[in-house]
Amino acid sequence: xxxxxxxxxxxxxxxxxxxxxxxxxxxxxxxxxxxxxxxxxxxxxxxxxxxxxxxxxxxxxxxxxxxxxxxxxxxxxxxxxxxxxxxxxxxxxxxxxxxxxxxxxxxxxxxxxxxxxxxxxxxxxxxxxxxxxxxxxxxxxxxxxxxxxxxxxxxxxxxxxxxxxxxxxxxxxxxxxxxxxxxxxxxxxxxxxxxxxxxxxxxxxxxxxxxxxx
Numbered sequence: 001x002x003x004x005x006x007x008x009x010x011x012x013x014x015x016x017x018x019x020x021x022x023x024x025x026x027x028x029x030x031x032x033x034x035x036x037x038x039x040x041x042x043x044x045x046x047x048x049x050x051x052x053x054x055x056x057x058x059x060x061x062x063x064x065x066x067x068x069x070x071x072x073x074x075x076x077x078x079x080x081x082x083x084x085x086x087x088x089x090x091x092x093x094x095x096x097x098x099x100x101x102x103x104x105x106x107x108x109x110x111x112x113x114x115x116x117x118x119x120x121x122x123x124x125x126x127x128x129x130x131x132x133x134x135x136x137x138x139x140x141x142x143x144x145x146x147x148x149x150x151x152x153x154x155x156x157x158x159x160x161x162x163x164x165x166x167x168x169x170x171x172x173x174x175x176x177x178x179x180x181x182x183x184x185x186x187x188x189x190x191x192x193x194x195x196x197x198x199x200x201x202x203x204x205x206x207x208x209x210x211x212x213x214x
Contacts, residue, residue, distance in 0.1 A: 036064035075117075093145070097143060102114060102141070104135065125140070141154065
């Protein structure tokens, strides 16, 4: 008698996997509707005492990058004159802010700061003039002055998905929803599947797709 080879084992797991994904709830994320990928909030001005600085409206103290471009340029040609007037009421100090002072770019390996002026930019107390440097959430970035008398203003860098307890972002449900997708669907369990679609071309969108696909 001829002995027939044993049949190959069935692999139903892939079909179940595809079925699970197809039946998973879909969360569609438009990049344009997301919070800023990173922002700078002014924490120091040589012309203002801290209480006076903190009384300024948040929009006057904060510079925000857009999700569509994922970059931020800082200087007198990029922000409205009213912002620099509010942060630096003294005209002599205000004139020391360069037209193009520095830029922060969202690149594949992280946030990169490039100084664009002769005066330099302070990053956590270190003066940067030529080589680009990596910056992170919590980095303190200052505009160097031509008189070398310390920073004109300093900003604290905040990034998308910062700890809500640290930056009080708990009021922004978009960030918490992305950090904990089950929160957007109360009926979902922590281990339930969630299909995510990120819509919009930008470096930040590509990074977000990679994070959410993990």
